[in-house]
Amino acid sequence: MEILINNSNAKNHFQDTKSSESKVMQDNEQKFRSLKGSLHVPGDKSITHRSYILGSVVPGVVKIKGRALGEDCEATLECLKAMGAEGSSNSEDEDYEITSHSLYEPSEVLDAGNSGTTARLLLGLISGLNLFACITGDDSLKKRPMDRVISPLAKLGKDIRARQNNSKLPAAIIPVEMQNQSTTVKSISKSTPTIKTQVSSAQVKSALLLASLKTDGINVIESQQTRDHTERMLSFMGFSVLENVMQNEHEPESDQNVHQITLPGGQLSKLKPRDYVLDIPGDLSSAAFLITAALLVPGSQVKLLNCGLNPTRTGFVKILQQLGARITITNNTTLAAEPRGDINVEYSPCLQGFQLGKNLVPDTIDELPLLAVIAVLSHGTTKVSGAEELRYKESDRISAITQELTKLGADITETQDGFIVNGPTQLTGNVVDSHGDHRIAMALTVAALTAQGKTIIKNSDCINISYPGFIQDLTKLGAIIEQH
Numbered sequence: 001m002e003i004l005i006n007n008s009n010a011k012n013h014f015q016d017t018k019s020s021e022s023k024v025m026q027d028n029e030q031k032f033r034s035l036k037g038s039l040h041v042p043g044d045k046s047i048t049h050r051s052y053i054l055g056s057v058v059p060g061v062v063k064i065k066g067r068a069l070g071e072d073c074e075a076t077l078e079c080l081k082a083m084g085a086e087g088s089s090n091s092e093d094e095d096y097e098i099t100s101h102s103l104y105e106p107s108e109v110l111d112a113g114n115s116g117t118t119a120r121l122l123l124g125l126i127s128g129l130n131l132f133a134c135i136t137g138d139d140s141l142k143k144r145p146m147d148r149v150i151s152p153l154a155k156l157g158k159d160i161r162a163r164q165n166n167s168k169l170p171a172a173i174i175p176v177e178m179q180n181q182s183t184t185v186k187s188i189s190k191s192t193p194t195i196k197t198q199v200s201s202a203q204v205k206s207a208l209l210l211a212s213l214k215t216d217g218i219n220v221i222e223s224q225q226t227r228d229h230t231e232r233m234l235s236f237m238g239f240s241v242l243e244n245v246m247q248n249e250h251e252p253e254s255d256q257n258v259h260q261i262t263l264p265g266g267q268l269s270k271l272k273p274r275d276y277v278l279d280i281p282g283d284l285s286s287a288a289f290l291i292t293a294a295l296l297v298p299g300s301q302v303k304l305l306n307c308g309l310n311p312t313r314t315g316f317v318k319i320l321q322q323l324g325a326r327i328t329i330t331n332n333t334t335l336a337a338e339p340r341g342d343i344n345v346e347y348s349p350c351l352q353g354f355q356l357g358k359n360l361v362p363d364t365i366d367e368l369p370l371l372a373v374i375a376v377l378s379h380g381t382t383k384v385s386g387a388e389e390l391r392y393k394e395s396d397r398i399s400a401i402t403q404e405l406t407k408l409g410a411d412i413t414e415t416q417d418g419f420i421v422n423g424p425t426q427l428t429g430n431v432v433d434s435h436g437d438h439r440i441a442m443a444l445t446v447a448a449l450t451a452q453g454k455t456i457i458k459n460s461d462c463i464n465i466s467y468p469g470f471i472q473d474l475t476k477l478g479a480i481i482e483q484h
């Protein structure tokens with residue numbers, strides 16, 4: 001599919017004037033179509049994955065309300081169904097009820113599709129259940145690193161064999177009774193094991209927690225806190241999960257603390273059957289595309305209802321608020337252990353460039369391509385560093401966003417661990433490509449809404465991975481977008 005956005009009549013965002021600033025917004029002269037209105041974005045993808053996974057193992061009935069319907073979460077559900085999970089949806093499809101909870105060895109290879117979260121969390125869960133299974137994925141997922149979960153799981157005694165020296169899918173999970181005594185898997189002692197993660201990744205942390213649900217529990221230590229949806233859902237479902245912030249013993253001088261999560265062992269078998277209602281908030285990472293569009297397209301005013309505001313996910317909003325973006329939050333509340341609220345956004349001209357380093361990367365990881373778009377239209381220099389993780393996503397996102405924004409006229413340079421942008425630049429329409437990556441396709445669509453002339457975004461079916469209604473939602477807010 002191709003997306004076409006035509007702003008042929010729109011005037012330059014940044015007219016040269018003789019004022020001291022030399023480039024000043026001329027709001028009333030623009031003919032870009034402003035975005036107006038309010039809507040619900042789709043349910044949170046990370047929380048939906050976890051609701052299917054934990055819903056498939058805890059006793060009782062798990063009612064999931066407002067789930068994400070994108071292809072990534074469907075991949076998780078299909079894998080779990082292949083292992084015996086049973087459920088049904090309501091007529092709108094957004095609610096789902098899981099009723100069966102004894103997973104068994106799947107008779108087919110499990111296909112995680114394009115979804116890193118599916119593959120990594122299921123490697124953890126299935127090895128913890130001590131079942132044999134093989135997991136594969138699409139061409140993009142088969143290139144992404146799996147050793148980040150396979151190696152720490154091996155320290156817990158889990159035997160997973162994978163292509164390219166145990167680093168790439170397909171992978172096979174070998175239950176204990178099939179393990180050859182000569183393998184390098186450690187036999188671990190009966191006390192609660194402690195694992196320090198080598199990459200700041202919620203997927204790695206979650207794989208370890210899921211692998212430990214039935215066994216002796218675990219202490220996971222991360223040097224930077226990552227999104228904590230698994231911990232919150234476990235607590236909500238009645239597990240005891242302890243969190244502790246500690247000084248980094250290897251760097252006592254550093255003011256960066258480490259984060260420890262303790263899941264005491266043997267809890268799953270003690271849970272009493274119960275009815276759970278998991279009310280899933282809107283996905284802030286999906287909302288971020290609409291937030292960015294409203295900030296950058298002159299005259300826009302948009303309200304996004306019931307968005308997730310988990311503090312481990314709100315880095316994007318906080319940074320923009322600090323830069324003076326007109327974003328306010330109303331109707332704050334917490335349901336099913338996840339904070340949420342309405343996000344009100346107004347067109348915000350004259351944003352300033354910014355510096356973003358490693359400490360802010362976990363909180364903003366999926367929004368960094370969008371921050372590149374914002375930086376292009378902001379005044380001054382922006383530098384994003386410490387973000388090499390972006391190279392291991394559905395595409396190499398540092399390289400993809402740099403290449404494609406350059407085609408639209410941006411002054412953006414790729415660095416080894418991020419990018420440098422000099423702004424502001426009035427973008428000009430061109431033919432760009434998503435690199436098969438949903439977040440790049442959507443970030444380019446938002447950039448195209450601000451570009452003079454005609455932009456075509458090729459290869460954009462991938463939007464269905466996380467936000468199938470994205471173009472429809474932009475259209476509801478007033479954008480004119482063609483799809484071919």
Ligand SMILES: O=C(O)C1=C[C@@H](OP(=O)(O)O)[C@@H](O)[C@H](O)C1
Nearest residue numbers: 046117200201202203204365366
């Ligand atoms: O745990 C999750 O649901 C996710 C964690 C992040 O990945 P990493 O764990 O690789 O940082 C994020 O980029 C991904 O979109 C979803």
Ligand SMILES: C=C(OP(=O)(O)O)C(=O)O
Nearest residue numbers: 114115116117118366393
């Ligand atoms: C990186 C992402 O997801 P995953 O790792 O689950 O493929 C994403 O949605 O941006």
